[in-house]
Amino acid sequence: MLSKTSPVVDIAQLRGWIGREAIGVDIVSEDLVRKYHATFNFPGEPPKPGEAVPPLIHFCLAQPAVPTEQLGADGHLARGGFLPPVPLPRRMWAGGALAFHGDLKVNDAVKRFSRIEDVVLKEGRTGALCFVTARHRLEANGRLVLEERQDIVYRGLDAPARVTNVPQAEQGDHQRPMKVEPPLLFRYSALTFNSHRIHYDRRYATQVEGYPGLVVHAPMQAALLCNYATELRGAPPSRFIFRGLFPLFDDDGFALHATDQGDMLKLWTAKENGPACLAAEASWT
Missing domain, CATH: 3.10.129.10 (Hotdog Thioesterase)
Structure with a gap:
């Protein structure tokens, strides 16, 4: 370390x-x-x-x-x-x-x-x-x-x-279970020419930076949510904002969540029985 x-x-x-x-x-x-x-x-x-x-x-x-x-x-x-x-x-x-x-x-x-x-x-x-x-x-x-x-x-x-008593994420009106494994992390890192080792080098991620596993890219989570929003509404949004809340790792089971709020979708990734990891809003105004 x-x-x-x-x-x-x-x-x-x-x-x-x-x-x-x-x-x-x-x-x-x-x-x-x-x-x-x-x-x-x-x-x-x-x-x-x-x-x-x-x-x-x-x-x-x-x-x-x-x-x-x-x-x-x-x-x-x-x-x-x-x-x-x-x-x-x-x-x-x-x-x-x-x-x-x-x-x-x-x-x-x-x-x-x-x-x-x-x-x-x-x-x-x-x-x-x-x-x-x-x-x-x-x-x-x-x-x-x-x-x-x-x-x-x-x-x-x-x-x-160690964070304790982290509130469990809400369940969205729309949900899609996900599993992000190392091949997906590697492919996304390659496509974005991102050589940050926390996304593909487990020894470095755990022994040097002290994470429990490979870190799932925040922009990839954002892309998953934006793609989900596009699918749910049938068209890509005109505005999209996102914010990291809690780290997500390659051995975490998680899901995409979305809730309708008028002309906007509230979206988030969340660990199974755990916290929200990345929150987003998509709007079509």
Whole structure:
């Protein structure tokens, strides 16, 4: 286990990253769509050229590609590029908000404009927490299709106190039992070019970062819920927000839940007889 000594966080230095920008380009290729379709077990044939692709597939697009030797010990990109060099060792995708302005389609040429909006230091139950907010704007063939807020949280390696009396999640009006096993985690990591070792390296996840198993990606849970919302309403939402609540691991049985609230769906993932792990809202206004 790595040392649990909390490093000093120079928040003034980190806030110097506010306003930093980056641009990424990509193609919504037929190959990517075919593999994404297979990964999530969508029924029927994958979309064909010119047809709309599933929402949140953009998490697979325009990802940074640096030489493997430049990755950190946790598999992430070495810090200090677009994202600020927060010295806290654990980095997690905490949540996000998305506004859809149009469909991404097979063979679209995509350009993503990204900007660091805020960096905030807080004190949590286990020590320092640093929150980084990034804004992304996605264009396809020159037309705006998506605006996104991405929330990232950094914290130390100190294992959180054993949480007791965690309320059991509610049961949704709609439910779908799920099981996320290592092959699915590996496939999603590959599609998103995410080399964070907590998602595929069990020894690292358990012995170095102290987790009880492989960690299920927050954006993958969001994609599962957004796909579920699209299926239930027959069309993808115009807005989708999500927030991580509790970690989910590969050996956890869990379910997708949804409850109708007028023109909105309240959604969440929840462990069997356990807490909600990721909460979301989808709306069609």
